[in-house]
Amino acid sequence: MKALPSRAQVVIIGGGIVGASVAYHLAELGWTDVVVLEQGQLSCGTTWHAAGLVGQLRGTESMTRLIRYSTDLYARLEAETGFGTGWKQCGSVSVARTRERMTQLRRTAAQARNHGVSAEVITAAQAQELWPVMRVDDVVGGVWLPGDGKANPSDLTQALARGAQRRGVQVIERVRVTGVTVKDGVVRSVSTSEGEIEAGYVVNCAGQWAKEIGRMAGVTVPLHSAEHFYVVTEQIEGVRPDLPVLRDPDGYAYFKEEVGGLVVGGFEPDAKPWGMDGIPYPFEFQLLEEDWDQFSIIMENAIHRVPALETTGVRMFYNGPESFTPDNMFLLGEAPEVRGFFVGAGFNSAGIASAGGAGRALAEWIVNGAPTSDLWPADLRRFARWADNDTWLRDRVTETLGLHYAMSWPNKELETARPLRRSPVHHLLAAAGACFGSKMGWERVNYFGTATPYTFDRPEWQPRVNAEINACRTQAALFDQTSFGKFTLKGRDAAAALQWLCTADVDVEVGRVVYTGLLNDRGGYESDLTVTRVAHDEYLIVTGSAQSTRDFDVISKGLGEHRAVLVDATGTYAVFSVMGPKSREILQSVSKADFSAFAVGSSRLVDLGYATVRATRMTYVGELGWELYVPSEFAVTVYESLLATGLTQAGYYAIEAMRIEKGYRAWGRELGPEVTPAAAGLRFTCKKTGGYRGADRAMDDPDRHVVSIVLDDPEAHLWGGESLLRDGEPVGYVTSAAYSPTLGTSVALGFVSDAAMEKAQVDVAGEMYSAQISRKAPYDPTSSRVKA
Numbered sequence: 001m002k003a004l005p006s007r008a009q010v011v012i013i014g015g016g017i018v019g020a021s022v023a024y025h026l027a028e029l030g031w032t033d034v035v036v037l038e039q040g041q042l043s044c045g046t047t048w049h050a051a052g053l054v055g056q057l058r059g060t061e062s063m064t065r066l067i068r069y070s071t072d073l074y075a076r077l078e079a080e081t082g083f084g085t086g087w088k089q090c091g092s093v094s095v096a097r098t099r100e101r102m103t104q105l106r107r108t109a110a111q112a113r114n115h116g117v118s119a120e121v122i123t124a125a126q127a128q129e130l131w132p133v134m135r136v137d138d139v140v141g142g143v144w145l146p147g148d149g150k151a152n153p154s155d156l157t158q159a160l161a162r163g164a165q166r167r168g169v170q171v172i173e174r175v176r177v178t179g180v181t182v183k184d185g186v187v188r189s190v191s192t193s194e195g196e197i198e199a200g201y202v203v204n205c206a207g208q209w210a211k212e213i214g215r216m217a218g219v220t221v222p223l224h225s226a227e228h229f230y231v232v233t234e235q236i237e238g239v240r241p242d243l244p245v246l247r248d249p250d251g252y253a254y255f256k257e258e259v260g261g262l263v264v265g266g267f268e269p270d271a272k273p274w275g276m277d278g279i280p281y282p283f284e285f286q287l288l289e290e291d292w293d294q295f296s297i298i299m300e301n302a303i304h305r306v307p308a309l310e311t312t313g314v315r316m317f318y319n320g321p322e323s324f325t326p327d328n329m330f331l332l333g334e335a336p337e338v339r340g341f342f343v344g345a346g347f348n349s350a351g352i353a354s355a356g357g358a359g360r361a362l363a364e365w366i367v368n369g370a371p372t373s374d375l376w377p378a379d380l381r382r383f384a385r386w387a388d389n390d391t392w393l394r395d396r397v398t399e400t401l402g403l404h405y406a407m408s409w410p411n412k413e414l415e416t417a418r419p420l421r422r423s424p425v426h427h428l429l430a431a432a433g434a435c436f437g438s439k440m441g442w443e444r445v446n447y448f449g450t451a452t453p454y455t456f457d458r459p460e461w462q463p464r465v466n467a468e469i470n471a472c473r474t475q476a477a478l479f480d481q482t483s484f485g486k487f488t489l490k491g492r493d494a495a496a497a498l499q500w501l502c503t504a505d506v507d508v509e510v511g512r513v514v515y516t517g518l519l520n521d522r523g524g525y526e527s528d529l530t531v532t533r534v535a536h537d538e539y540l541i542v543t544g545s546a547q548s549t550r551d552f553d554v555i556s557k558g559l560g561e562h563r564a565v566l567v568d569a570t571g572t573y574a575v576f577s578v579m580g581p582k583s584r585e586i587l588q589s590v591s592k593a594d595f596s597a598f599a600v601g602s603s604r605l606v607d608l609g610y611a612t613v614r615a616t617r618m619t620y621v622g623e624l625g626w627e628l629y630v631p632s633e634f635a636v637t638v639y640e641s642l643l644a645t646g647l648t649q650a651g652y653y654a655i656e657a658m659r660i661e662k663g664y665r666a667w668g669r670e671l672g673p674e675v676t677p678a679a680a681g682l683r684f685t686c687k688k689t690g691g692y693r694g695a696d697r698a699m700d701d702p703d704r705h706v707v708s709i710v711l712d713d714p715e716a717h718l719w720g721g722e723s724l725l726r727d728g729e730p731v732g733y734v735t736s737a738a739y740s741p742t743l744g745t746s747v748a749l750g751f752v753s754d755a756a757m758e759k760a761q762v763d764v765a766g767e768m769y770s771a772q773i774s775r776k777a778p779y780d781p782t783s784s785r786v787k788a
């Protein structure tokens with residue numbers, strides 16, 4: 001064993017494929033004072049027993065880019081390091097057993113092409129030509145992805161580690177990290193079985209151990225282990241080395257060639273959690289007991305697809321634990337709790353495919369002090385402290401493992417480990433027949449009515465949502481938006497700090513509310529939110545539910561030396577919104593305050609029934625309306641007073657459709673770290689005088705533009721993710737979509753490459769539909785004119 005240095009610029013905990021990749025990429029960026037600590041030997045944790053499938057396709061453009069980089073890297077690593085990696089670009093075939101699955105595959109193929117991944121929709125006969133040993137009598141069709149591949153995970157790890165070592169990184173095996181020291185919110189050192197190492201940065205790449213390492217530093221790393229299986233068979237006639245990977249998601253199974261036999265694995269819908277009492281130590285190159293009962297659903301389906309398996313012997317049963325996260329995406333980034341403490345873990349059985357891109361992204365984040373691309377789907381900050389609960393995590397991962405092969409229905413809601421966070425009026429919403437979804441752990445109303453089956457077509461709930469939208473557009477509707485993230489910023493420098501962070505002028509009079517962007521140094525959106533000045537030295541900041549941890553982190557880091565304190569007040573207030581042309585008279589009927597003298601963008605305390613609440617005049621649906629910020633203990637009283645006025649209750653599906661009709665952008669969809677105000681069409685939200693973070697890049701000439709999209713054919717239904725084409729060539733894609741009862745057709749927002757574009761074709765699962773494109777919103781209530 002090598003001697004432990006007393007100090008290193010970066011200490012990476014964990015010598016699996018992810019730790020090795022972070023080390024490799026740090027070294028490539030010129031950071032070589034790096035030590036990788038591994039309690040056993042390289043790859044001995046989960047990496048060594050991975051099946052080695054590398055599929056390129058992911059749900060978003062940025063995540064697909066990340067995986068595509070992995071494939072590029074794996075293809076060249078052997079030549080660069082002299083170490084074999086087993087990389088083979090064998091392609092992959094996915095087959096569908098149902099019409100719905102085929103629709104999903106067609107949508108996937110269209111997205112793939114849009115993101116630069118070649119993908120071909122194929123017939124059952126073509127699928128069989130590519131994969132002769134399968135039966136296809138029940139196959140509806142499939143997709144062929146020629147760029148997918150496979151690799152040897154241990155060899156890849158060795159090659160990455162060797163590449164890093166060649167540049168000066170130290171990889172030290174048989175050293176166990178036992179503690180992490182944090183001082184004044186900054187990581188200082190790690191304690192190990194062999195002594196202490198001072199560190200400028202610590203990177204937690206400890207796989208299924210990462211939760212425990214996180215806890216050593218007071219950092220939430222929400223993951224839980226589950227058992228995960230595959231078998232390796234004896235040789236099968238017709239199984240040749242260049243056979244593509246085969247996925248049969250309706251049968252929960254995948255197949256990969258290995259020395260003339262097959263690796264048969266899969267993702268069962270009801271997974272088996274493991275490690276409830278922690279991960280044993282040592283746990284090195286170790287497997288768990290065979291569990292044929294748990295594996296039977298995969299094996300039976302595999303035999304159905306490949307009948308030769310019935311008479312083929314099994315050489316080896318692999319049951320290895322892997323860590324899964326609450327939403328089946330990995331966890332990346334600097335911990336919001338501790339500066340200098342980074343996490344790359346929770347790879348949900350896609351760590352081999354993801355490691356190249358994830359390692360590079362994390363290394364760039366460390367070296368540059370900020371991510372260089374949109375990593376939001378994997379950002380550690382999409383969770384919060386509440387997610388660090390073992391019982392909740394255990395129950396949730398029974399579902400997340402199976403998500404790989406579950407249907408990716410639009411608006412799919414996870415069902416396990418709910419309810420968790422509830423609005424104070426949850427019981428009133430439930431009594432009114434709410435159909436709940438969940439976001440950031442919160443139960444939120446999607447619409448009022450019973451749950452209906454998932455579909456890619458127009459859903460059965462649409463008439464319910466139409467009625468809620470019509471009520472809001474013609475009368476008024478009541479929405480519970482308690483899940484908003486809410487912070488107070490207080491202190492003598494609060495205004496100065498926010499002026500620097502916000503694109504808009506927020507040094508306004510007390511009682512004014514301002515919609516603003518928060519940009520990064522590249523001029524891209526870190527967030528968009530509202531800021532209300534509630535006192536000369538105090539602001540109420542309100543942001544979307546999903547990004548509340550991230551925004552809190554961005555704002556607190558951006559305060560710098562300013563004297564102001566940021567406090568999370570999310571649980572302190574319920575938020576009820578009364579929106580619609582009749583909202584003024586309805587609120588007037590329960591308050592003595594004068595709602596006729598209440599300017600747009602103003603905010604003040606008003607009486608409402610017996611309670612005193614903050615009423616803020618603003619709208620996200622495009623109608624006259626107020627958001628009411630109600631101290632939680634008054635929430636039920638206030639909600640009951642509002643219900644007594646006869647207001648129609650409405651949910652988030654209605655909000656979503658109305659904000660799209662009105663062209664309002666949403667962070668995480670149209671707005672993100674790579675989108676500037678110029679690209680978003682939000683120049684008007686930026687101070688002309690500059691003086692805010694990212695100002696010098698905010699007006700850069702964009703190469704893509706946010707536009708509104710209105711479908712010509714009222715029958716087709718858009719969900720988001722669809723490709724936009726002109727003359728058969730991809731020119732953009734849909735980011736958000738909904739059916740608009742106001743316009744009588746599907747409306748959407750999306751990106752296009754040409755701001756002057758007026759028409760495009762939308763690829764809806766292989767069918768082309770014409771659409772009108774405009775930089776203006778299709779619905780404008782102030783002109784009482786509906787533009788189609």
Ligand SMILES: Cc1cc2nc3c(=O)[nH]c(=O)nc-3n(C[C@H](O)[C@H](O)[C@H](O)COP(=O)(O)OP(=O)(O)OC[C@H]3O[C@@H](n4cnc5c(N)ncnc54)[C@H](O)[C@@H]3O)c2cc1C
Binds near residue numbers: 013016321349
């Ligand atoms: C059966 C199975 C099949 C799979 N198939 C695929 C596949 O086909 N494709 C794919 O992309 N992915 C697959 N995976 C997933 C893949 O194996 C993992 O996502 C990946 O290996 C995770 O890598 P890692 O570096 O995060 O974790 P690990 O490989 O577990 O590395 C973490 C390391 O940290 C070390 N460590 C922990 N605590 C400490 C400490 N206190 N001090 C020092 N060191 C510590 C551990 O010893 C371990 O070596 C599969 C997983 C399983 C179980």
